[in-house]
Amino acid sequence: MHRARPTATATGVARVAVVLALCAAIVAGCSTNKETSTLLVSVAASLEPAFQEIASDFETQVPGVVVDINSGGSNSLAAQIIEGAPVDVFASANSEAMEDVLYWHAATGPVQTFALNSVVIAVPPGNPASVSGLEDFGNENLFIGLCLPAVPCGSYARESLASAGVVASVDTEEPNVRSLTLKIESGEIDAGIVYTSDVVAAAGSVDSILIPDEHNVDVRYPIAVVSADESGVAAAFVAFVMSDDGREILASFGFELP
Amino acid sequence: MNRRQRWNRTERPPIVIMALGVVGVMFLALPIIGLLIRTPWSDLGSLLADDVVLDALQISLVASVAATLISFCIGVPIAFLLARTDFRGKSLVRALVLLPIVLPPVVGGAALLFALGRRGVVGGPLYDATGIVLPFSIWGVIVAVTFVAMPFVVITVEAGLRSIDGRYEGAAESLGAGRWTVLRRVTIPLIMPSLASGLALTWARAFGEFGATLTFAGNVQGRTQTMPLAVFVALESNRNAAIAMSLVMVAVSLAVLVLLRDRWWGVS
Numbered sequence: 001m002h003r004a005r006p007t008a009t010a011t012g013v014a015r016v017a018v019v020l021a022l023c024a025a026i027v028a029g030c031s032t033n034k035e036t037s038t039l040l041v042s043v044a045a046s047l048e049p050a051f052q053e054i055a056s057d058f059e060t061q062v063p064g065v066v067v068d069i070n071s072g073g074s075n076s077l078a079a080q081i082i083e084g085a086p087v088d089v090f091a092s093a094n095s096e097a098m099e100d101v102l103y104w105h106a107a108t109g110p111v112q113t114f115a116l117n118s119v120v121i122a123v124p125p126g127n128p129a130s131v132s133g134l135e136d137f138g139n140e141n142l143f144i145g146l147c148l149p150a151v152p153c154g155s156y157a158r159e160s161l162a163s164a165g166v167v168a169s170v171d172t173e174e175p176n177v178r179s180l181t182l183k184i185e186s187g188e189i190d191a192g193i194v195y196t197s198d199v200v201a202a203a204g205s206v207d208s209i210l211i212p213d214e215h216n217v218d219v220r221y222p223i224a225v226v227s228a229d230e231s232g233v234a235a236a237f238v239a240f241v242m243s244d245d246g247r248e249i250l251a252s253f254g255f256e257l258p
Numbered sequence: 259m260n261r262r263q264r265w266n267r268t269e270r271p272p273i274v275i276m277a278l279g280v281v282g283v284m285f286l287a288l289p290i291i292g293l294l295i296r297t298p299w300s301d302l303g304s305l306l307a308d309d310v311v312l313d314a315l316q317i318s319l320v321a322s323v324a325a326t327l328i329s330f331c332i333g334v335p336i337a338f339l340l341a342r343t344d345f346r347g348k349s350l351v352r353a354l355v356l357l358p359i360v361l362p363p364v365v366g367g368a369a370l371l372f373a374l375g376r377r378g379v380v381g382g383p384l385y386d387a388t389g390i391v392l393p394f395s396i397w398g399v400i401v402a403v404t405f406v407a408m409p410f411v412v413i414t415v416e417a418g419l420r421s422i423d424g425r426y427e428g429a430a431e432s433l434g435a436g437r438w439t440v441l442r443r444v445t446i447p448l449i450m451p452s453l454a455s456g457l458a459l460t461w462a463r464a465f466g467e468f469g470a471t472l473t474f475a476g477n478v479q480g481r482t483q484t485m486p487l488a489v490f491v492a493l494e495s496n497r498n499a500a501i502a503m504s505l506v507m508v509a510v511s512l513a514v515l516v517l518l519r520d521r522w523w524g525v526s
Contacts, residue, residue: 073494075494075495076493076494079493079497124377143376143391143394145476148477148491148494148495149495150491150494150495151494170478171394171476171478172393172394172476172477172478172482173476173477173478173491174472174476174477175472175477175490175491175494179472179473182368182371182473183371183393183476186371186372186375186377187375187376187377188371188375188376188377188393188394
């Protein structure tokens with residue numbers, strides 16, 4: 001081993017070079033396709049199903065563009081953008097998260113309201129616990145779920161409960177409306193408050209009980225371009241969301257339109 | 259270490275190994291450095307004295323220790339069966355043991371919900387007969403973290419059992435020791451390092467479990483909210499609190515892993 005040492009070091013260096021070159025090639029191989037550009041769109045969890053369809057329609061209309069949908073709680077999406085996630089378009093379920101982004105991170109397009117929503121009581125199919133309205137949320141014998149107070153669906157739910165004068169006995173606070181809906185669908189939660197559009201999206205896997213207008217809330221969804229958008233594709237995507245095609249899809253997923 | 263090595267400890271390792279190793283270490287250390295840079299050191303005390311943190315820490319410690327004990331009781335026997343016996347479907351059992359490691363924890367949590375939830379295959383009859391509901395309670399947290407963490411002790415102990423020299427046990431038997439005496443005086447001391455490291459890994463995985471806990475047990479402060487859930491919640495509302503709690507998790511986990519390593523692995 002000692003005899004061969006100088007050569008061993010030389011070949012060692014060569015080997016490092018080869019291995020590093022290989023690693024680089026693997027990394028580069030994933031991103032050198034020049035023909036397509038990728039648009040990263042962050043959307044509130046409640047918007048995800050509608051935006052999947054909007055994205056695939058947009059991809060057919062604008063060849064060469066791939067739209068990736070990143071969904072989650074509006075505030076964590078805002079935090080990701082502020083921390084430098086390469087997001088092109090942000091569609092939020094509340095104006096606070098959008099304002100945070102505008103404050104910490106320049107948006108290049110105007111902020112537009114593209115959809116409206118309201119909240120509704122969701123119960124498992126057949127309403128096994130015979131929930132009839134917001135007043136049942138104070139019943140300690142029922143399993144009650146809400147979204148976290150920090151995410152829009154949670155703050156809207158609490159707003160609605162407060163206006164009805166109900167103090168909820170909450171058994172779980174879910175990070176987003178999807179995980180809350182899962183627990184309602186599976187019957188673990190007797191009642192929860194979700195967006196009206198979620199009940200439409202869940203299509204029969206949950207039942208709903210309307211919350212009267214005087215205790216309901218006005219949910220407005222803002223959208224904006226949040227990247228430099230040199231190619232204009234992000235602005236085109238926002239325009240598509242605002243267009244008749246986009247509005248039709250949003251309406252089919254249970255959103256109201258501005 | 260008295261086994262023959264390809265290169266001496268004091269000699270430099272091959273440069274490829276060294277360069278790639280340094281890259282690997284940097285990759286693992288970088289996020290921790292990022293966390294330390296963002297830590298609001300001056301507010302740390304007041305951020306951590308919060309009820310949310312103390313409740314979450316307590317639930318995490320209780321659940322992770324319980325998961326480790328349960329894994330010892332029902333996971334180690336699986337390891338013995340896998341290492342020492344032959345039976346039909348053994349490869350299926352081994353795959354089943356590995357499944358929680360490779361499954362996304364959220365999938366595990368949802369599967370637990372469908373099996374052990376109030377309307378689940380087993381949870382339903384359990385609820386009808388006894389009124390016990392696992393989700394939304396500390397028991398649900400324990401079930402979720404045990405499901406995800408137990409495989410670590412099974413695979414480590416199985417590997418330990420396979421690597422010990424069967425002649426020691428044979429010698430003990432030939433000297434008249436009964437099966438339990440052999441197990442207690444020979445086998446367990448021999449696999450002690452792998453048992454300890456397996457339990458430490460199981461504990462650490464349970465302490466850090468997030469997805470299955472959230473999906474199966476839900477999230478309420480003081481009831482089912484573990485440290486990882488509290489960190490996740492705080493990321494939505496209070497970033498500095500989230501960073502402070504993350505730091506506690508890093509510190510506790512590192513302390514346990516390093517202490518156990520020195521104590522049990524015999525690395526000086």
